[in-house]
Amino acid sequence: MSFVGVIIAALSITGALLVLLSAVAMMRERDAYARINVLSPATGMGLPLIVVAAYLHQLTTSGFSGAGLVKLLITLAALLIVSSVASNTLARAAYLSGAPVDPATRPQDLAQEPPAEEAPR
Numbered sequence: 522m523s524f525v526g527v528i529i530a531a532l533s534i535t536g537a538l539l540v541l542l543s544a545v546a547m548m549r550e551r552d553a554y555a556r557i558n559v560l561s562p563a564t565g566m567g568l569p570l571i572v573v574a575a576y577l578h579q580l581t582t583s584g585f586s587g588a589g590l591v592k593l594l595i596t597l598a599a600l601l602i603v604s605s606v607a608s609n610t611l612a613r614a615a616y617l618s619g620a621p622v623d624p625a626t627r628p629q630d631l632a633q634e635p636p637a638e639e640a641p642r
Contacts, residue, residue: 529577536570539563552623553615558606564604572596 522530541624550556576593579586 523581524591525581529574532574532577536567539567539570543567552626553620554612555626557611557615560605561608563568563595564600568600569597571601578606596621
């Protein structure tokens with residue numbers, strides 16, 4: 522196996538392990554908010570490592586392609602943008618649906634009532 526092959530394998534295995542660990546941690550969490558938070562390492566680190574490994578593999582088999590590089594950059598940008606927007610949307614939906622917060626969670630900023638606004642005089 523060449524040096525590039527070792528790099529590809531290391532990136533692939535590291536990315537897959539991050540996704541696996543996030544999945545295991547997600548199953549262990551007690552409330553929806555923690556599960557949403559645990560998803561971030563998989564989408565923020567695991568999937569980009571797998572995508573970069575796939576691009577490097579494509580480089581070694583087919584050679585350089587400008588279109589392949591553009592696809593890589595668009596995919597990495599999409600993962601970054603979509604994962605942050607999706608996490609925010611899922612957390613907001615969980616909050617608006619009344620999903621309970623685990624009592625062991627400290628501090629519980631979401632459980633506190635916001636201060637009442639003063640009525641205009």
